[in-house]
Structures are given as C-alpha cells and as structure tokens.
Amino acid sequence: MLRVELEILKDWIRPASRVLDLGCGDGTLLEALTASHNIEGYGLEIDPDRITACVQRGVNVIETDINLGLGHFQDDSFDTVVMTNSLQALLRPDRTLAEMLRVGKECVVTFPNFGNIQARAYLGLRGRMPVTKQLSYQWYDTPNIHFCTIRDFEVLCRDLNIRILDRATVASNPVSEQLMGIWPNLFAQTAIYHLSKPPTGLSSSDSQNSPPTTP
Template identity: 50%
Template sequence: MRADLAIIADLINPGARVLDLGCGEGDLLAHLQKTKQVNGYGLEIDSNNITTCIDKGVNVIEQNLDQGLDNFASDSFDMVIMTETLQSVKSPDLMLTDMLRIGEECIVTFPNFGYWRCRLYFILRGKMPVAEHLPYSWYDTPNIHLCTFRDFERLCRDKGVRIIERFVADSKHLNRPLMNLFPNFFGAIAFYRLGSGGG
C-alpha cells in the first residue's frame, strides 16, 4: 500500500463523509471505501483520471476546483482532503477557507519549497528547483503557488485555521528523525490535519 494513503487513512473515522479535491485516479477514495467504509466523493478534471475512477467504483465528479466549491453546502462533510493540489489552485487561501466551510476538518498535503534540496539547488545553481517531489520545470509546472511549511503555517495563523496534527515526511512519505526537529528544512512533504478556529 502507498505510504501516503495509510497516513491519511489513519486520520479518518470509519463511515465518514469524505470529499477529495483533485482525487486523481481515485486511489485514496478506493482505499478509504474499502478500509473505512467512507461515503466518499472525489472532484477531478482530467478525463483519463475520471474514467479510471469510474472503473474503480469511486464516486468521481467532473468539476474544476478553480471555479469554486459553492455547490457544496456548509458542514456537509466530515473531512475534506486535498493531496498535493493546494499549490496548483488559483487561490490557495480562499480554497482553504472554503474547505473548512464544507468540512468539519481538512487534510492538506503539499510539497515543501523550503526543503533543503530546494534551497541548495537554488543557491548553487541559481535556477528554479527541480526535485523528486517537484519534478516540473518553471514554464510547465502546475505548481503556481509553491510555499514552505512555514509559509503555510503562517497562512493558517492569519486565517484562524487550527493545525490539529502535522506529519512531516520525505518524498517517499517516510518520516525520519531529523524531520521532526527541523521540519521546514528536512521535510519534503507534510500532511496537515486542520480545523476551524483557534490558533
């Protein structure tokens, strides 16, 4: 099983109502349906991904995240998930607000631009970092809003978003000791579990 799926599955209660924004090929939802009997829905715009989801029996809905989530009622889901997609939406800040409007809690994962390899790459080569967890060139990257863990946590604070849990990992979704000590330097990807209110 993919390590990231297991990490997220651990954060979800059995039978929860789950909305996965940018669900890709539906691996996470298929996994959650099987292991947690969730009532899950995924939003996706890639036609091949949608077909794959349909084939897997995942509830996939063709919808462009950048056109908003107004069609979902407030507090209509237990958990709204966005894995490695926040950095490619038009307005991550508004997205975060909307996610917490719809869901009681959210799980957000994204690549860390403050990862030491990115920093080193930039300093030594003077070029936009390309790494295992950030494989695109600057001109074709879907990642238009890259940030560091510190940036993200600052946004959460400004918006009054409560960070309930954070799990930092490398690009293979494994946690190593140094990461917990200096997450913004040694962590490549973070899993945030978020709630409304508080600091």
C-alpha cells in the same frame, strides 16, 4: 501519493464518514479509504483521463474545477475534506482552504514542502528553479504555481484562523527523516496537516494555532 502519506492520513478519517477529495486524481485514495474505512466518498477532478480512471475504479468522481470554488456544496456537508498534493496547483490556495473548511467539519491537506533543503540547494547553489523526482516539471510548464513552505503554510493558517489539529511530515531518505524531527521545514519533503475551524467562542487572537510537535 506515497504509501506512508496514506497511512498517516488514514488515522484522521473516521469510519463510515463522508469524505470529499479535492483533486482526487485516479481515485486511489478514495478507493483505499472506502476499503479500509467504509467511507461515503466523492472526488472532484478536472483531468479527463483521471476522471475515466476513477470511473474504472468505481469511485464517485465529479468533474469540477476547484478553482471556481465549492459553491455546489452546503456548509458542513462533509466530515472531512481532503486535498493531497493539489494546494500548490490552485489559483488561490487561501480561498480554497477557506472553502474546504466551510464545506467540511475537518480538513486534511498535504503538499510538497518547498522549504526542503534539496529545493533550497537547487535554487541557492545551482541558481535554478528546483526540478526533483517528486516535482519533475520545468518552471514554464509546471501546473504547480503556488509553492509554499511548512512555515508559509502555518502563517496562512494563522491568518485564516484555521486550527491545526495535527501535523505530520514525510522525508525522502533516512537521514532527512532523523533531522526532520528537529527542522521540519528544512528536511520534510511532504507536509500533512489535519485542520479544523477554530473552536466556537474563541476569537482569532486566542485560538489555538501553534503547531503540535512533529510525530
């Protein structure tokens, strides 16, 4: 994950809180949050080499297939459930999101924005599935099977009655960074969301679902 993503994400994690990281990779994020926020963190990962890397870092890694759900965890057993750059690799992102909000009081989700102009241009002009530095796989060997755009994601949040507390976006260059403020779905390379369950007592129709302005 990018350093700038980490800096944004850090603001949404409370010190000494319990954090579950889905698809924790080599444990970099949990290690950083433990150092900066003294969190009690656990990471779920399925890749053997990444699990070993986590062990080497001293990160609490639990071998788990996230696609099978989070049935091992009680409701609200974590303060924050984080998932960076894994949403697009899930079998059913909608179900996992719902599970994350069951297990965590709040969630942080980051994903590559497929509505990005580079992706659009790649497909629109070259007529081929986008292959970028960030997403360097070919269409047939990619683990990323459920790409979405910022707009797609917010529609899903509305449908699942998920409350968007905050949104941040990251661009790949200074020009995009300027334009991203106006057209996030066109210029953001990565989207970072801070989510929670709807406030109790509100039905889905009147819950607060409009995204906040981009910081």
